[in-house]
Each structure stands twice: as C-alpha cells, then as structure tokens.
Amino acid sequence: MVTTLQSLTVYFRYRWLVYELVLRDLSLRYRGSALGFAWTLLNPLLFMAIYTLVFAVYLRVDIVNYPAFLLSGLVPWSWLAGALGQGTSSIVDGRMYVGKTLFPMQILVIVPVLSNGINFIFSLPILFLFVIVLHVHLGPSLVMLPLIILIQGAMVLGAATLAATFNVFYRDLQQLILYILTVLFYMTPIFYIPSLVPEKFQFLIVWNPFAALIACYHAILYAGTFPSVYDLVFSLVFSILLLGVARGCFVRYREAFSEYV
Amino acid sequence: MIDAIRVEGLCKSFRYSTIPKRATLKDMVVRTMRLQRGVAVVEALKNVTFSVERGSTLGIIGRNGSGKSTLMRILAGILKPDAGLVETAGMVAPLLALGGGFHPDLSGREGARIELFTLGMDPAQVDRLMDQIIAFSEIGDFIDAPVRVYSAGMLMRLAFSVAICVNPTVLLLDEILAVGDEGFARKCHETILDFRAHGRTTVIVTHAAEIVESWCDTALWLDRGEVSGLGDPRAVVAAYHALTGQSLPEPAQYPFDLPKTAGLHGVD
Numbered sequence: 026m027v028t029t030l031q032s033l034t035v036y037f038r039y040r041w042l043v044y045e046l047v048l049r050d051l052s053l054r055y056r057g058s059a060l061g062f063a064w065t066l067l068n069p070l071l072f073m074a075i076y077t078l079v080f081a082v083y084l085r086v087d088i089v090n091y092p093a094f095l096l097s098g099l100v101p102w103s104w105l106a107g108a109l110g111q112g113t114s115s116i117v118d119g120r121m122y123v124g125k126t127l128f129p130m131q132i133l134v135i136v137p138v139l140s141n142g143i144n145f146i147f148s149l150p151i152l153f154l155f156v157i158v159l160h161v162h163l164g165p166s167l168v169m170l171p172l173i174i175l176i177q178g179a180m181v182l183g184a185a186t187l188a189a190t191f192n193v194f195y196r197d198l199q200q201l202i203l204y205i206l207t208v209l210f211y212m213t214p215i216f217y218i219p220s221l222v223p224e225k226f227q228f229l230i231v232w233n234p235f236a237a238l239i240a241c242y243h244a245i246l247y248a249g250t251f252p253s254v255y256d257l258v259f260s261l262v263f264s265i266l267l268l269g270v271a272r273g274c275f276v277r278y279r280e281a282f283s284e285y286v
Numbered sequence: 287m288i289d290a291i292r293v294e295g296l297c298k299s300f301r302y303s304t305i306p307k308r309a310t311l312k313d314m315v316v317r318t319m320r321l322q323r324g325v326a327v328v329e330a331l332k333n334v335t336f337s338v339e340r341g342s343t344l345g346i347i348g349r350n351g352s353g354k355s356t357l358m359r360i361l362a363g364i365l366k367p368d369a370g371l372v373e374t375a376g377m378v379a380p381l382l383a384l385g386g387g388f389h390p391d392l393s394g395r396e397g398a399r400i401e402l403f404t405l406g407m408d409p410a411q412v413d414r415l416m417d418q419i420i421a422f423s424e425i426g427d428f429i430d431a432p433v434r435v436y437s438a439g440m441l442m443r444l445a446f447s448v449a450i451c452v453n454p455t456v457l458l459l460d461e462i463l464a465v466g467d468e469g470f471a472r473k474c475h476e477t478i479l480d481f482r483a484h485g486r487t488t489v490i491v492t493h494a495a496e497i498v499e500s501w502c503d504t505a506l507w508l509d510r511g512e513v514s515g516l517g518d519p520r521a522v523v524a525a526y527h528a529l530t531g532q533s534l535p536e537p538a539q540y541p542f543d544l545p546k547t548a549g550l551h552g553v554d
Contacts, residue, residue: 038406039403039404041403041407041408041409041412042400042403042404045399045400045403046400049392049396119389121385121386121387121388121389121390122386122387124359124364124365125364125382125383125386125387126364126380126382126386126387126401126404127362127363127364127380127404127405128387128400128404195311197311201311280365280366281302284300284302
C-alpha cells in the first residue's frame with residue numbers, strides 16, 4: 026500500500042512529461058482522420074447496433090432496454106480494452122528511453138491508460154444523452170461515477186503495468202493480449218445479464234472482478250441505482266491489489282528491461 | 287572545494303540470462319520443464335571509489351566492457367548500485383547513448399521537449415529553452431523533421447544542445463563527442479570550458495586520449511570494473527597505453543587540433 030502510494034509520486038513529479046505525452050497520443054490518434062474523436066463513439070455504437078440486432082431481434086434475448094444496457098457496459102469496456110491493448114507493448118515501443126535516459130518507465134505505461142481514459146470521459150456526455158433518450162432515469166447514484174472511474178483507472182493501470190512488464194521478456198503477450206481481452210469480454214456480462222447464466226457457471230461471474238466493475242456501471246448508467254456493496258468493494262479491493270502486485274513485478278524486473286527491449 | 291560527485295565502495299553486478307533474448311513462451315516452458323536456470327552473474331563494478339570536485343572535468347578511460355557505461359548510468363541515477371555510496375550535487379544531465387531518448391518517428395523538436403520534461407522542466411521553461419537549443423545545435427529546419435532522418439552528427443548536436451541548455455550541475459557524456467564534425471567538436475570543447483569556469487562539472491567517457499589529456503583535470507582508468515588509475519590525465523593515459531600495448535597516438539589524430547589547455551589545471 027505504501028509503495029503503491031510512493032509510486033504515485035513519480036507520476037506527479039513527471040506530470041508535465043505525462044501531460045505532453047498524453048496530448049501527443051491523443052492528437053496522433055486523430056491526426057489525418059476525417060471523423061476524429063467520433064471514432065471513439067462509433068465503436069461502441071456500432072457494437073450496440075450489431076448486438077441489439079443479433080441478440081434482441083434474432084435470438085430474442087429478453088433484457089429490458091437492451092441498447093442502453095449494452096452501451097453502458099461497452100463504453101467503459103472500450104477504455105479497458107484500448108488501454109490494455111496499447112499498454113502491453115508500451116515499454117517495448119519506448120525502447121529508445123529504456124536504460125539510456127532518466128525517462129521513468131512507469132510513464133510509458135500510464136500514457137495509454139490516461140489517453141484512453143480521457144477518451145472515455147469525453148464520451149460520457151454523449152453516453153448520458155443516449156441513455157436518457159433510451160428512457161434510463163439517471164438518479165443520485167451518478168455521484169458515485171467518479172469513484173467507479175478511479176477504481177477502473179487503478180485496475181487498468183495495474184493490468185497494463187503487469188502486461189507491459191512481462192511483454193518485455195515474452196513478446197508473445199503482445200499477440201496474446203488480444204485473445205485474453207476477447208475471452209474477458211465474453212466472460213464479463215456486457216451483452217448478457219448475470220441472471221441468464223446457469224447456476225453451475227455463476228462462479229465465473231461472482232469471481233470476475235471485471236464483471237463487478239461493469240456491474241457498477243450498469244447500476245449507475247442503466248438501472249439508475251447505487252452499485253451493490255459487493256460489486257463496489259470487490260472491484261475496489263481487486264484494483265488496489267492488482268496495482269500493488271503490478272508495481273512489485275515492475276520494480277523487480279525494471280533493471281533488466283534494457284537488456285531485453 | 288566541494289565535491290560534485292562522491293563515489294565510495296561502489297559495486298554493481300548484473301545477472302543476465304543465458305536464454306536467447308527473443309525467448310518465446312514455448313522456449314520458456316521447455317526450459318522450465320528441463321529445469322534450466324540459465325543465469326550468469328557479471329561483476330561490472332568492484333569497489334569503485336573516487337570523487338570529482340565542483341568545476342572540474344573527469345575523463346574515464348578503459349577497454350570495452352570495463353564498466354565505464356555502467357558507472358555513467360549509476361551516476362545518472364538510471365541504475366541503482368548494489369553496494370556503496372553515490373552522491374551527486376544538483377541536476378545531472380546524462381548524454382549516454384546516441385539517439386537515446388529520441389523517438390525516431392517524432393521530430394527533433396518533440397524529442398527535445400520530451401527530454402526537457404524528463405529533466406524536470408515545466409512548460410514555460412521548455413518554451414524558453416527551445417529557441418536556445420535550436421540556435422545552439424545549428425540544425426536549422428531539420429528541427430521539425432523526424433529524428434529517423436537525422437545523421438549521427440545531427441542527433442549528437444541536438445542531444446548535446448539539450449543537455450547543455452538546461453545548465454545542469456553535472457554533465458555526463460558517454461562516448462558521443464566522436465561523431466560531431468570539427469566545428470561542432472570545437473564548440474563542445476569551448477562550451478565545456480565555459481561550463482567548467484562557471485563551477486559546473488563534466489564527466490566524459492572516451493577512447494580519444496587527446497580529449498582526456500587536454501579537456502580533463504583528472505582521469506579515471508577502469509579495468510574489469512576496478513579502478514586501475516586515478517589522477518593526472520597524462521600519467522593515467524600513459525599507464526593505460528603502456529598496459530594495453532598501445533603507443534601514444536599522434537597529437538592531432540582526433541579530427542581537430544585542440545588548443546592546449548595545460549594552463550587551465552591551475553584554475554582549481
């Protein structure tokens with residue numbers, strides 16, 4: 026816990042470096058693209074349309090206000106998937122900084138986490154608009170949203186740090202992460218509700234911290250209620266543990282990075 | 287005189303893997319099953335002790351693999367020592383590898399900005415220093431071209447300009463002066479002399495005996511991680527050459543004639 030907090034001071038000390046790199050990452054992403062920021066929204070909207078057609082119309086899955094349910098899970102998921110996909114190769118991609126300059130390696134990892142997070146936050150107003158149009162009654166539980174976003178930020182940073190560290194030694198992870206993300210996506214109730222899962226397989230939901238996180242978003246942005254204590258505490262505890270473990274692995278192996286990148 | 291750098295009993299070893307660098311998951315699994323550990327230990331620095339006074343220049347010499355670059359990385363704070371004491375005063379600006387710190391796809395300007403932020407500058411300072419850096423480096427319009435199109439000399443000009451313009455207390459140069467042309471090398475030398483006159487400290491790793499003899503106040507000779515000689519640059523270089531079987535090279539072998547700076551030794 027203490028070391029995790031200490032590691033946060035590095036981000037503060039190098040805040041201008043982080044600011045510069047996040048800004049560059051965001052501007053590079055939209056440079057030369059006609060739709061720009063709209064791409065961030067088009068992705069979840071496209072999947073919302075496809076899943077609604079396939080599951081609600083073709084397969085006749087009966088979930089109330091299905092498009093709103095989909096959207097309130099897909100938008101936060103795209104932060105996780107985007108940051109983890111980009112973050113896994115971040116240390117390897119930043120090889121020109123490794124071991125030759127004072128550039129702190131943690132910064133390489135937090136940049137995609139923040140740039141994808143900023144994308145997510147900027148798409149929130151449009152998400153609100155959509156769910157309101159789709160007749161969701163957003164309630165006082167909205168005040169919990171910043172906390173959930175912080176929990177997700179810690180979780181994504183922890184996962185990305187861990188993945189980036191091991192990717193230095195085993196590049197397979199760079200390829201593997203896309204499959205891991207696909208598996209996680211299907212294992213997390215984003216296009217189905219937990220009650221549809223048979224009793225026998227409920228443990229896959231109960232023990233999935235990402236399911237707990239997405240459930241918090243569903244509560245606030247779809248049901249208009251407060252997240253359950255279980256979902257909140259589980260995702261919070263998991264994010265702190267993951268960040269701690271990731272930090273530990275990173276510190277243990279970082280001196281070896283320059284030999285392997 | 288206050289020391290700018292103090293190193294006492296410094297030790298550093300590396301554990302490196304004998305497993306091929308581009309190991310795949312399959313290799314790893316196979317090796318784990320065969321119970322191969324594949325780890326070797328190399329002692330890069332053994333009980334190294336020296337100090338550098340403020341306003342002086344230290345030259346480090348030694349054969350390849352003698353621990354020079356490891357020492358520089360420890361002085362820069364990039365690596366942590368296993369044992370011993372390392373103290374540096376004020377801001378340390380390292381220039382340790384050509385192209386280090388510059389992303390090939392970013393422009394020289396963007397790379398320089400990132401380097402400045404890495405050295406702890408804030409946006410106002412960065413904006414103020416940029417013009418100075420561009421002027422000093424003399425690379426002109428290339429500042430906005432991607433770094434991958436830069437020649438080695440241009441890259442060195444830019445990196446050196448960044449390091450000098452932040453006005454650090456300690457400047458670390460690891461074997462990068464050799465790629466500059468005659469004019470810029472002379473400029474570097476003048477800058478380092480000026481730097482030194484302002485009480486700043488420079489540490490240079492080089493294979494050019496002339497640089498050690500005429501730029502430096504002290505020389506440190508590292509051999510297999512240990513200090514083999516420390517003191518007067520001419521004496522240390524002579525001892526180094528005597529042992530490595532090299533004769534003293536011709537005075538003007540380095541691509542320019544250096545002004546003789548013997549008189550400067552009296553400055554301290």
